[in-house]
Structures are given as structure tokens and as C-alpha cells.
Amino acid sequence: MGNQAQMNQQDNPLWRFSRRLQLHSDLGSGDVQAVLSLPATPITRRQSAYIVREGDLVQNCAILVSGCAVRHRTTGDGNRQIVAVYLPGDPLDLDHFYLPLADDDIQVARVDDVQKFAEVALVRHEDLRELIESRPAVARAMIMTLLVDTSAFREWVLNVGQRDATTKIAHILCEIALRMEVLGLTFDGSILPLNQIHIAEATGLTPVHVNRTLKQMQKDGLIERKEQLVQFPDWRRLRIAGDFDPHYLHIQGLEQG
Amino acid sequence: MGNQAQMNQQDNPLWRFSRRLQLHSDLGSGDVQAVLSLPATPITRRQSAYIVREGDLVQNCAILVSGCAVRHRTTGDGNRQIVAVYLPGDPLDLDHFYLPLADDDIQVARVDDVQKFAEVALVRHEDLRELIESRPAVARAMIMTLLVDTSAFREWVLNVGQRDATTKIAHILCEIALRMEVLGLTFDGSILPLNQIHIAEATGLTPVHVNRTLKQMQKDGLIERKEQLVQFPDWRRLRIAGDFDPHYLHIQGLEQG
């Protein structure tokens, strides 16, 4: 029965989300149950579909269940900058609960290879309000999650502003790899959720230069690539090359990788 | 008496802070009074002094009263990136209330010209907790303030990642000018709170290039300079040159500048 209950729990679309909340804050089992019991509407989105558009007045909070999404902003002359990458379990726009007018686009970056779509769970702001009013620990966990994302934004300002191409790319790879690992998504050996164009838009480089830099990183043994797979033969070296110190992600119980 | 009371109110070190909170959210007069009555310890800091250091376990929330401060992060090889500029009335680190381990430095960028120091009001987290527990509207206003800052971080990722030197600099000038105006600090004609090195660190450019770009902007009539003063002969042109759309600052009642 315990086993059965656990199986059911992992089938809950919000299961990874509950784990994500606990990366930064402790929740009681009642809190976790309350999160898992949130009324959530599952929706699916194809590759490149928008989940939120700049200017939307958002009524729901979207939580990524499968696939990968990116948040981006655009300059007046159309240049795109990715400001965040979202993985399964990540809330995409908790901020819109407090500030419902969206100022970024959120878009599917990668879909499930067999299903051909990404899954998102929508939670109405009203239901969310009820949850956080009855569960202060959950409210706290959500705010901490928001603030950790904020810390990551600042790290991205630094990454985009001060590092050279190789370091920028290595840094982003490290961040994604670590976050996947911590959420039980096992990056190493699995498929990189971003293509070279995404990496370009996330680092402020051109796709051409990303391509050349990846080539060079491969030659230097920093990464290995077979088709869509990206592997890290030497995690420590990549971390150093990417000037990556994960403290800005505020992950509980992470001493060193 | 009413006049007297108002005078006293403006002398309160937290007066501008209470106005800042109301930029994004409405507060009742009881809420405002509660904010103004917060026990705050005034401290002074000289030019370039640190208010918070990366790694600190912060016990207080710092609110800038006078002068200018910047928040920055540093790469492994010592390159600095400013990620935020703070003006009088801005809370410097509300985030540390929820996530007390600092991951940025916060430093005085400019002091009062006659007093030679910047003023900061320290509010103990304990007192802050009491306030937000008794005043939900204040709690909400603070979270919204945090999230507006977050939106600004994302705009900075875009600014640093995708725009050319002139646009980057014009954008930052616009942001600071607008924020000063909205807080009643009247930028135009007053002294720019940042020097060229700060602008360089905020835009990801070198000080040398910032200097050359400012020269060019002056020649093009985008800005005017007399000693420390920076003036904008044509606000509209600067806004366009800086690709500046203030919606990301979520300022209530701002239709267009």
C-alpha cells in the first residue's frame, strides 16, 4: 500500500514541483500533501508554442511537468534574450501571482521525444491564494523559490556581461546540468534541452559563434557530443572553465559537486 | 499642525521608502504609518564602503536614505558586474529577509556632496516580520517591490546581452532618470549618481569605451555635460536611443514619459 501510494504520488503532475519547493525550504508532509492536492489543469504545448506572452494579464500559475521552457525578452529591433531556462518541476511564473501583467514571453524550448509535446499544469491564482493563506510554510517556500530565481537572474547578468564565450557556455551547461541532477532528471548522458540557437540567445552570442565555441570545447575535451547527446567527461574541469560556483542557486544540502 | 506633522513625516528616514512601496501597490494610511513607525537604526557609510558583502548572514534589512548604492557580483578572475543601482528610498536587500545568505556585494556608489557619506536605515528582520504579519497590504507591497526589482534584473540581462554600447548606456540613463523623477529626486539638472566606471560595470563595457561612447552621445546631442552634471536636452530622443520602455518597472499610474 505504501508502495502504491508512492507510485500515485510520482504520477501526480505536481510531484516534481513539490520537490522543487523543498530544494530551498523545508515542508511538512501536510504541506506537501496540500501542494499535491492543488487543483491543476493539465495542458500540452508543441515545440516553440508560447505559454505566456508579454502583455498577458495572467490568471493562472503555470508549472512545467515535462519538456523544457525558456523565458525571454526582446529588444525594439527584435533581438531575443533568454533570461531563464525552466525544467520539469519548475514553476514558470509564480511572479505573476503578485504581478499578473507579464513582461516576458515564456515558450516551449523542447518537447518530449515520443509524445511531441511539453506538459504544463495550470493552477488558478485563486486556488494558489487559498493554499498559501492556509499553509504559511508553502507561502514561504514559494517566495524563496522566487528569490532563488532572482539570484539566478543576477548571475545571468554577470555571465552575459563579463565572461568570454567559452566561459559563458560552460557556465550555462553547468547550471542546467546541476539543476537537472538535483531534480532527478539525470543530465549526464541525457539530451541537452537546448539547441545551439537557444544557447546563443541565452548567452548573448550569435549561433555561429556558439557553434565554433562548442567545437573548440569539444576539441579541448571539455564536452563530448554524439548526435543530440552532450556529455561531460570531466565535470570538475567544466565547472572551472565555466567559473561555476553553485551557491547562487541556494540548494539545500549541497556542499560541493 | 497638519503642516508640522507633514514636515516631521518627510524628516522620517523611511519616508521615501514608504513612497517607493506605493509605486507598485496601494497602502492605507494606517499601513503607511506602520511603515514609518518601524524601529530603524540610522548608519552612515563613506564612499565605496560596503553595506553588505557576499557571504554575509544578514540580520537586518537596509534601506537607502541618501546617496546612491550599487549591487554587484564578481567573476572568479575579479571582473565586476553591477546588477542594480539603488536610489534614496530603495530597500537594498529585502530579499535577505527570506534568503539571509547574501550572494552579492552592496556598496556605496555616491555620497552626499556636503556630508560626505550615504545614509542607510537598518531594520531588524524581527521587526519586519512583525510588521508584515500585522499588515498584509505591506507584506504584499514588499513582495511586489521585490518582484519589480526582479523584472529589472531581467531587463538588465537583455540590456547587457543584446544591445550596443550607445543603447546600453542610454538605457541605463533612462532607467535612473525615470526612477529618480518618480521618487521626487529630479534627475535632470542634478548630478548623475554614477561615474563612468560604474556605468562600465553596469553595462559590461570597459571604462575606456564608455568614455568614448559618452563623448559621441554628447556630440550627437543625446546628452549634455557640465562637470559632474548630466542633462538630457531631448528626453524622447534619449528614450528611443536607449530602446527604453518603462513598463518593466511596473510603476503605477505611469502612462508615458
Place this chain on the structure above:
DNA sequence: CGGGGCCTTGAGGCAATTCAAATTATGTGG
């Protein structure tokens, strides 16, 4: 088997950097 993503490669150009040094402000103590 044709078309659309995505990746790859080459050649040339430029925006911004690096390095170096002079000039001008700002601040300090005698």
C-alpha cells in the same frame, strides 16, 4: 524525396578591448 530545422564552415569586417600614458578633478595634510 522534398522541405524545413538545425548544424557547420569560410572569409571579411567592425565594435569593443587592451595597453599605455597624459590630463584633469578631488581630497588631504602640512
Place this chain on the structure above:
DNA sequence: CCACATAATTTGAATTGCCTCAAGGCCCCG
């Protein structure tokens, strides 16, 4: 109030990391 130290701005010359433009190749999918 001047002499000195320090910080900030300015200018020049040479270099380079990354971009632009352009085209070709691969693979998946209908």
C-alpha cells in the same frame, strides 16, 4: 592655501573576439 596623492576622465594606437554575410550539409518528417 599650496603641495602632494589619489581617483576619474580623456586620448591614441594596435589588437582581437565576436559578428555579419553567405552558402553548404545533415537529418528528420510528412
